[in-house]
Amino acid sequence: MSDDTEFFSQRDRMAFRRFALNRLKSGTFDLGDGAELARQLDLQDRPDEVGNNVLDLSLMSLRQYFAHAYRNRRPDGSRFRVYPAFVNGRIPNAFAWEFRQVHLCGVYLGLASVCHEFSLFCLAQQTTFPDIGDPSVETSPESIDGFPPGFWLYQAGTDLDEAEQIARWSSLQPRDHHRKQAVEYLTILMLRFVWLHELCHGLNGHVGLAKSHGWVPYLHENGVEPSRGIAKRQIQCLEFDADQSALYMLCRIQTDGLENIPGLCDWSLPERLALSIFAAYATTWILDEYARGPDAPEETDHPDPYQRLHNLIWTLASNVAPIVPDLKPIHMACLGEVGRVAQVIPSFLKPDMIIHDLRAKTLEAELSGFQEDLSRLRGDLVPYRYTQRQKS
């Protein structure tokens, strides 16, 4: 069997660009494009949506992880190929699809921008992340014009003149050096969870199954192009499955000592795990907040974000706890942080409610129902799944 494993080749890069241009009507942002994009958009002196180094770092980091996936094959022997890049679109969205024999994973710059602004706001508070740097020097800014932190630049910031944009944006910058660094770490971990979620849509056979049935034009995260009405339940099951696998991988990166972001590697394992889990939880709030905003579609084929959060907690208990013996205190530390952030972002996740709802029979029954449907669906996914079981 051929061993055609040139990682992230020029051919695959062109396939990504072609798909983004023709199907998503968007340009792309790839490794090395940072300087060019900054020049074209004159971003150097403006409150850029995300520092270009964060985008490059995010892509470089995840490519190391994605490269491992090339070992996987379908039952018919075909090898997994994947190409990740950013899509130059303002909506906080992400997608996965297969095009010209390569799995494409795309995160929209709009989502990166929201994650970055959210991280800035969180680390600029005196009351959050008390163990990082010196929070007492922070200015604890209020959310700009009442927009949920993360959504100001997306919803309103670009309507302002440049000087006002810069002044407003500057108010969100943490002062402490370690907290500035932590903004990058949190942004990258939130994006990593999304990248892994898109990777798992490909690896777990979701893209192959959805494509073979013509369920959707591509898998995406924010309901901008709804499925064709025949597979809402199935699509929801696939979303839960991708979240489960992505959270498991997110934690395995830490437990296996594979963290590759300079600086973050120096944190202890419990600290890295707690921030990773916080990052994954925060993405469910971002989906929820977007769904409440003016651009959200009236209907979506995706699961309720709060159900997704509980699906993540269930995954921790059933899949991650066996590999992390002291997960409970780590999770309590994470929920403590969730609580401190909820003090400064009123719509954020509420730990008391989360803990209370862990015992809510309705929610438990809904999630069990999805899990049963997912177990049935796994049979249909077998021909499209990529695994390492086969030897060539």
Ligand SMILES: [Zn+2]
């Ligand atoms: Zn998805």
